[in-house]
Amino acid sequence: MAQSTVKMMMREFDAYIFDLDGTVYLGEALLPNAGETITRLREMGKRTVFLSNNPTKTREEYAQKLTRLGLPTPDSDVINSSYVMVDFLQRRMPGAKLFVVGEQSLRDELTKAGFTLTDNASEVDAVIASFDRTFEYRKLQIAFDAIRHGARFFATNADRYCPVPGGGEPDAAAMIAAIEACTDTKIEAVVGKPSAYMAEAILGLLDLPAERCIMTGDRLETDVLMGLNAGMAGALTLTGATSEAMAAQSDIIPTYIIHHLGELLPI
Amino acid sequence: MAQSTVKMMMREFDAYIFDLDGTVYLGEALLPNAGETITRLREMGKRTVFLSNNPTKTREEYAQKLTRLGLPTPDSDVINSSYVMVDFLQRRMPGAKLFVVGEQSLRDELTKAGFTLTDNASEVDAVIASFDRTFEYRKLQIAFDAIRHGARFFATNADRYCPVPGGGEPDAAAMIAAIEACTDTKIEAVVGKPSAYMAEAILGLLDLPAERCIMTGDRLETDVLMGLNAGMAGALTLTGATSEAMAAQSDIIPTYIIHHLGELLPI
Incomplete structure (x- = not known):
């Protein structure tokens, strides 16, 4: 069932929202194609926003980390549960x-x-x-x-x-x-993922309708569910906590299943 | 329903097991008739055992408290969840x-x-x-x-x-x-009330069949339930956490409902 969605044609969105750990980076290294894809999306004029449920780090710390890893990011493009x-x-x-x-x-x-x-x-x-x-x-x-x-x-x-x-x-x-x-x-x-409050804060920041946004993350029950519930597209990346087999057993059906962030680029 | 059990004839048992707080005493004072009843039961040759779910006090401390309040009690007649x-x-x-x-x-x-x-x-x-x-x-x-x-x-x-x-x-x-x-x-x-493990420890200590024992306490869902599940009689005393109205709404039906421990004395 879910596998067929892998081959679905990737739409183009105005805003790309990303979970961080397991999606953009793992520990201190960017995941394959993550840096290039996000840079390319920005060059295309797309908004990029980063989310974390972890309330123990500030938005500044996440922005600094992304910048250090080669993705210069302003604090205002990071949203955490605090x-x-x-x-x-x-x-x-x-x-x-x-x-x-x-x-x-x-x-x-x-x-x-x-x-x-x-x-x-x-x-x-x-x-x-x-x-x-x-x-x-x-x-x-x-x-x-x-x-x-x-x-x-x-x-x-x-x-x-x-x-x-x-x-x-x-x-x-x-x-x-x-x-x-x-x-x-x-x-x-x-208020954190997958709540509607987090989606509300993101859409408030972006000032865009939900259907122009895609939420990408490595967890169905937080990242993808939040996106879908808010009316966004939801992409599951297989670079983190969820395998294709786990996804096939879930009731949460992502709009897309991707193997790395490079597959987000519109064809 | 439950009220009719108040008028049930009180049977005679070989062992009387008591919850402490809300049943025998409240804070630093014995509840009405508690001292006289337990003394009388002992004079009749009955075993009396005291239970607490509180693991932060030792059996010695409970025995000392009962003794101080006028009910000389050996450590071995107290069982707590530790x-x-x-x-x-x-x-x-x-x-x-x-x-x-x-x-x-x-x-x-x-x-x-x-x-x-x-x-x-x-x-x-x-x-x-x-x-x-x-x-x-x-x-x-x-x-x-x-x-x-x-x-x-x-x-x-x-x-x-x-x-x-x-x-x-x-x-x-x-x-x-x-x-x-x-x-x-x-x-x-x-292992504490209402578990079968606590009943097992009590019956092991008493070396009596469960049907010769009555468990009395002020809470249906711990004291009375444990007694009934173990095959003992279960008496709810209205001197503590449970009112007659609360008892009438519960699925747990005690063998007896009493207003004070004095009603435990066989007629």
Whole structure:
């Protein structure tokens, strides 16, 4: 079924949105054809935007990394789940007092955007759960108290673990689950991929209709699903977490399956 | 429906098993009729046994508290979820190397029982999750690595939170959920109430058939359910977490519903 889509004629889009790890690069090296393809798309006048669910690095860090690897990229062409969280909260709870189960970079982005961070459970308007390698019981206790006091409960992302050489680091799914379990309260929204909030932030940045955009990534259930749900085309690249066999068993049917980013170039 | 069971004639049993908080005492005071009833049962030659799901206090501490409140109790008449975990592991994994997400008292009980505790994920045979007010990311990482290396995964108890004056403390459900979420691995066994492992440890201690025992507690889904599942009678006391209205809506039908422990005395 899915295999037949490989041979589908590649359409031309106005904006090309890319997942990063496993799609554009792996660790410290660009994946085959990634650099040439993205450079060529830019020469053709296409917009290129890069996405990450990882809230522990800033947009600047991703832009610097892409630039270092040979793809000069402004900070404004990178969107991560911290950025989407700021956008989400500014639209819905401007001026809210927040308790953050997260790392310093997320705390900094929220403070810079004008939100007040507090450890005082009784004044917390929303608990923000995130990938937090400084997670500890004290934070769990404050989140518990705040939610029982009526605070709302959101998360940047819901990844189970973040791949690192030789293994993984427990990611935001662990922090969310711990808070959900003790409070018996389901998280209200996760703003990272595959949520509509991330798509909303991207389309807000691009100011283009969704059907002029294509989202490319190595995971069906986050990258491709988000694109399809938002009305974009969705391309699965086989350079990362998903094999062709895995794709054939999934209910999520990408618009295109490609072996490398070079296949995105319109014929 | 359930109300009619209040008027059921109280049978006589050989052993009376009690939950503690909300059943025998609340905080630092015995509940009405609790002291007199347990003293009278003992005078009649009945066995009395006390249970707690809380793994952070030792059997000695519970025995001392009961004694202080006027009910002299030997350590051996108290069973908590740490004790059941030791019993469970001794039967199934003697000599196992364990990584404990838990507090010092649990670590001590496991060490005393001859188990080796290790932080080296690659040599862990089983991860033991528990109520842990010293929980931190470092422990989550070791549990993650160990389970991905093939370690088994058990917990002392699965309570969402432990009631404390004015609120609660996030309990073992949070630690279990965090580990389950990042590893995508379901816990294999929770040995505390309402599990059959706890009933097995009680009946092993009493050396009596289950039908000669009655389990009394203030929670249907832990205390009463455990008793009924094990073949004991199960009495719900309305002195704690469960009201008569809540009981009427539950699928768990206790053998008796009582207003205080005095109603346990055979007519």
